[in-house]
Amino acid sequence: MSDIRKVVLAYSGGLDTSIILKWIKMTYDCEVVTFTADLGQEEELDGLEDKAKKTGASKAYVEDLQEEFARDFIFPMMRAGALYEGRYLLGTSIARPLIAKRMVEIALAEGAQAVAHGATGKGNDQVRFELTSMALAPQITTIAPWREWTFKSRTDLVNFATEHGIPVPVTKEKPYSCDRNLLHLSFEGGELEDPWLEAGPASYLLSVPPEKAPDQAEVIELGFEAGNPVSINGEQLSPAAIIKKLNKLGGKHGVGRLDMVENRFVGMKSRGVYETPGGTIIHAAHRDLESLTLDREVMHMRDSLIPRYAEMVYYGFWFSPERETLQVMIDKTQEKVTGTVRVKLYKGGVYPVARKSPYSLYNMDLATFEADKVYDQKDAAGFIRLQGLRVRGFKAKK
Template identity: 60%
Template structure:
């Protein structure tokens, strides 16, 4: 049996209860308590594990150039950087290295050959976990429900993925008896903060190793030379001119010509969406079912969170939906330019926001929008497990309890247009909104309201005119 295959863990598909018209539904997707730890992680020693374990044991006796660690869990992608980090950790910390790979929807191509690569780099174990359902149901959906958008545009794709990966690393570290965790994030980016704040929140006793802040390797050529020196096969792949991060929610592009904000992105850069100009000339209509602030169905068919998002990515990408080009403020202080593709997320966001127009009153909506800005800031900054974000999430869950119903959207050449919205908890009343007089709203009542509401304005004007 393929060792990687034996590690595949599939979260059971969440099912959505039918909405009750007599009592508001409770949120379908809840965050786990902060103190809880996942017990789903599984580790698997590769076929050559015995050979590497012997080498690791020898390393442990003598320690390393920078210190002494027993066992390190490394966030592993199989690329050049993480392949080099494996021998670097063994050389500098005299430790056994357990490689960990999280499947958050980055695609099958990026998951291929990981066993062979990790084995060749000198890792003793490879652990792979499928986090797609957890990622969507417990990280993406809370942000979606909250309306969290960073700096007006960014739907937080990478920001939400890092804490779910880091949490899984903490779980694996406990299971394999590791005393440290490591990542391949650079010292200039946001991801180092997101990983390490999660480590601190969930297990402050773990040692954190960040090679890019410690080693002398300065670029790709240095990394290749180090790999050759330590007999680590250099991953054979065509290096992209862009720096990309992909998961089930989005695909980000940075670097190369994008580093100049004046340059228009090239069309061949995009991978999840077609150009709006080349999208179908006939619009497509979708009905998105929503329960307690999160999507649960497409055109009447209930789907698990990950399956629903996958389907919307396919449909949205076909119509050129969800392209964002922005200059953002990184947490570490610098500005950066990124281009994001979020087809399914853009459709979901439009549907949920529109249904709230029916189910939330004015004051609640205004407060929700204000808090959403802070919520997005916390997620962007890696503070997923902060009490503040968790408390704000409880607020969001409570006020969206009645955000249940359906929204019909029209997708056409890069645009998303709402054509219909329905909810059994709608605050919209046609008998009140109508221009005709009714028993509940008498137009004559507006005169007294305006007099009282405008009293401060009238008094100020009287003062200025000496009346």
């Protein structure tokens, strides 16, 4: 403890990290530098630098990392088609390695001996932050207050905040723990801790309820190059701008809502509500374009690896040799995933209705139900007989 003279804290300005800033200064008697990554939180960043300094920070970094986040983290994950447990688009998970990476870089530049985070001892984020720090700067110590202090609940934190004059962003009307970034908005806590209770209206912000979405469907065209979305309705946009625009379009139509119970890496089940409007549209359109451009066996092999890739992201192994190796293979499959997908947005759904690509593997002469000169249907009989040798032999021995 006496060796720690300066700490870089991943700071959101919320309840936990506000108290952690004050607690570290009191406990370690050291200088605290805060780092806040602008990953698309929008209004949540207003006044954050001033708040950090008023709470005791010697310096406060607030950096716009949205384009790096979209280009180098979200898009590679989207190219892999990653879904955790077949449903979750990993909005919180994919943000943590970037935050931790930049936090470590600042710690090295500032000559800090430690970094700190506000993840609880029950959550996944502690693993994600610390595995990233270990991978990039193993000599730096990590302080995890939730594993050290005597506070037992968020009620204890509210009492501490009140005692030290720290503004409290949690109320009885909105008792949620929220995480917002360019890709999604998540809610945990409150009535969501009971999986039998329906999520209240305050647990959704980015999207309208599907039943209140417009009665008229909206059709858009999403352009891709090498597996990445690059345009909307023919307009070329930056990675972050594409996600922002799709968030608005999807939110308008109630797209991207998910209420699920998931298996945390640390071993417990937890219930969360996620809103991922733009990511849901990208995922659906990307999958659809792959159906036109990927070889069958390549697609099936890649699909078999999606659960593993998603686990790497969810568990915090972004900066691991296995994820980086798998990414090389994934990106090889995406070289010709280029083209345009037309999708219909309606009442919470994303419906691909047309697709085209200069690398299309679709052969109308082969697929047609009309007369053709390229396929002899009699050949199928021999194909089926050969496929049946194994199953016929197996059944005969029973």
